[in-house]
Amino acid sequence: GAVVSQHPSRVICKSGTSVKIECRSLDFQATTMFWYRQFPKQSLMLMATSNEGSKATYEQGVEKDKFLINHASLTLSTLTVTSAHPEDSSFYICSARDQEYQPQHFGDGTRLSIL
Amino acid sequence: GQQLNQSPQSMFIQEGEDVSMNCTSSSIFNTWLWYKQDPGEGPVLLIALYKAGELTSNGRLTAQFGITRKDSFLNISASIPSDVGIYFCAGLRYSGNTPLVFGKGTRLSVIA
Numbered sequence: 542g543a544v545v546s547q548h549p550s551r552v553i554c555k556s557g558t559s560v561k562i563e564c565r566s567l568d569f570q571a572t573t574m575f576w577y578r579q580f581p582k583q584s585l586m587l588m589a590t591s592n593e594g595s596k597a598t599y600e601q602g603v604e605k606d607k608f609l610i611n612h613a614s615l616t617l618s619t620l621t622v623t624s625a626h627p628e629d630s631s632f633y634i635c636s637a638r639d640q641e642y643q644p645q646h647f648g649d650g651t652r653l654s655i656l
Numbered sequence: 657g658q659q660l661n662q663s664p665q666s667m668f669i670q671e672g673e674d675v676s677m678n679c680t681s682s683s684i685f686n687t688w689l690w691y692k693q694d695p696g697e698g699p700v701l702l703i704a705l706y707k708a709g710e711l712t713s714n715g716r717l718t719a720q721f722g723i724t725r726k727d728s729f730l731n732i733s734a735s736i737p738s739d740v741g742i743y744f745c746a747g748l749r750y751s752g753n754t755p756l757v758f759g760k761g762t763r764l765s766v767i768a
Binding site for chain 1: 659686687689691696697698699700701704744746748750753755756758759760761763
């Protein structure tokens with residue numbers, strides 16, 4: 542149980558392109574989803590928290606107009622990196638949980654490379 | 657944001673050896689979690705601890721929730737090559753819809 546699917550697993554695109562990453566909870570309803578960014582050999586850096594049907598809460602320093610998050614259903618959240626540039630290249634990971642005090646379960650991540 | 661103090665940062669061990677890593681915090685947590693991350697993948701939950709003093713096993717893995725609620729350790733017995741990866745501790749507070757607080761990770765290398 543508690544499977545989170547993230548798609549795509551890898552994206553390579555040109556600078557200026559917008560990229561959408563999907564995060565789905567397959568066997569539970571995710572009231573809350575989280576988006577992380579991870580640089581090589583570092584821990585996970587929380588970007589934003591999203592609750593179904595509400596606007597996402599962004600961490601300090603994360604541009605909400607750059608990283609658009611939508612959590613329109615209890616099983617799907619999307620992260621759109623708008624007008625991506627090489628510095629946006631990173632490993633993006635989503636996670637989800639069904640209840641407030643339960644562990645988060647993670648997707649397999651998306652490797653984004655902007656040329 | 658806040659992070660937990662996780663140590664050691666990295667370990668190189670021989671296959672068959674036991675491994676121990678720990679996390680400490682200056683404030684209490686209600687839940688402690690241990691995750692493992694393989695290269696190019698997302699973290700996978702290994703063990704969840706919900707009560708102070710709780711000792712929980714998952715195969716060769718054993719973790720404990722410190723009695724002060726400010727620390728936790730993870731032990732791996734008789735390590736094997738597939739134990740290689742990065743292990744993260746994470747803490748959760750029951751105060752609003754808060755995300756996990758992560759340690760910086762312990763990178764484990766197993767030499768056959």
